[in-house]
Amino acid sequence: MATDPTAVAESAVALLRAQRFDDLERMFAPRLRAVVSAQTVAVAWTGELARVGEVRETAAGVTEPSPEGLVRVRIPLTCARGGLTAVFAVDATGALHGFRLAPAAGDDWTPPPYGRGKHTEHEVTLGEAPRAVPGTLTLPRGRGPHPAVVLLASGPTDRDATTGPNKPFKDLAHGLATRGIAVLRFDKLTLVHGEVAAEPGFTMTEEYLPHAISAVHHLRHHPAVDPARVFVAGHSGGGKAAPRVAAAEPAVAGVAILAGDTVPLPRAAVRVARYLAELDPGENATATIETLSAQAAATANPALSPHTPTTDLLFGWPASYWLDLRAYDPVATAATLNRPILIVQGGRDYQVTVTDDLPRWQTGLAQHPGTTFRIHDALDHMLFFGTGPSTPADYQRPHHVDESVITDIADWIAPTPRRNPLIRLLPGRSR
Secondary structure, three states, X not given: OOOOHHHHHHHHHHHHHOOOHHHHHOOEOHHHHOOOOHHHHHHHHHHHHHHHOOEEEEOOOEEEEOHHHOEEEEEEEEEOOEEEEEEEEEOOOOOEEEEEEEEOOOOOOOOOHHHOOOEEEEEEEEOOOOOOEEEEEEEEOOOOXXXXXXXXXXXXXXXXXXXXXXXHHHHHHHHHHOOOOEEEEEOOHHXXXXXXXXXXXXXXXXXXXXXXXHHHHHHHOOOOEEEEEEEEEEEOHHHHHHHHHHHHOOOOOOEEEEOOOOOOHHHHHHHHHHHHHHHOOXXXXXXXXXXXXXXXXXXXXXXXXXXXXXHHXXXXXXXXXXXXXXXXXXXXXXXXXXXXXEEEEEOOOOOOOOOOOHHHHHHHOOOOOOEEEEEEOOEOOOOOEOOOOOOHHHHHOOOOOOHHHHHHHHHHHOOOOOOOOOOOOOOOOOO
């Protein structure tokens, strides 16, 4: 077996492209094999190719040090409708201790028109070693003190929430900064220290709370920020986590939930897989749904225990994560907050939907006096404007977060009088 880390990673990519998932699993070190199965890899690979299309070309691997004496190798993949990055952690014997599929670098991003005002950006570090993560603080021009917001992303993503050529969190940061609001965004723990997500005992609490609370404290102690006006805004899974952050940190002034899900994730995962199969009933669609359904059933099983093998569960997450998530009700938690709440939802979102997810927010927060709903019929899950049914391929084309979302958040955090009350939004754009 090859032991050069780059050669090992290239061999792994070749197996992925050939869909030889069992052979790839044989390259896993025991601790990775205990949490990630060939079936899990097959589902993840098939799902990513549905977004970006067939792999056309692989670039040279880029190596960097990784914890525990491992070497992390990143191999960019050029696909028919975008790109991916395959990331591996390789030991001295050539065994794989970590594997994930990450978005492409998004180097083609350009600032949105609404975000080209003057602002400054500064690198920060959040959390404590050995699980510290890097981030970026975007400050508006002027002395302040400014209101501020911490952005919470979903999944193992970077501070910009890079998706194909798009950087929606960077859009939000630049757009809000032009409206006088400071923004702090950071690389997720599960991106920088990906190995933690497979550790027994890992939970959503560990994934979000330490760095989100550290970010709130960082802003409150910054001389350009008003410590009484530090908000949290989460997208998708980050939106679901945002009420939990606010419940744990009383200094949070309010919570914005952008496309935050409320349907139990195992059920939602199967729903999304079926939607995608209807859009593109490829040769692997049925097998993918069957595998995902079996994993979802095991994950939702009332008999789930900390000892349930991770390989039986969705996404390679340990049972501890799912048990913690099962015990957390984002809507009920939000309802207990004596702070303003903003809910933003796209009508074309197939991942978090106006049919299944939004009504739970509306019902659960009906008696919460400080809740504001903004529903945009033409926006998808990434808050991009479009027409027709949303597809994963849409995310691989250049977009920016729609300016209406910037306006929603900015007006909610720092209301300003409207110049002309007779001006209305375009029909179909929002409601």
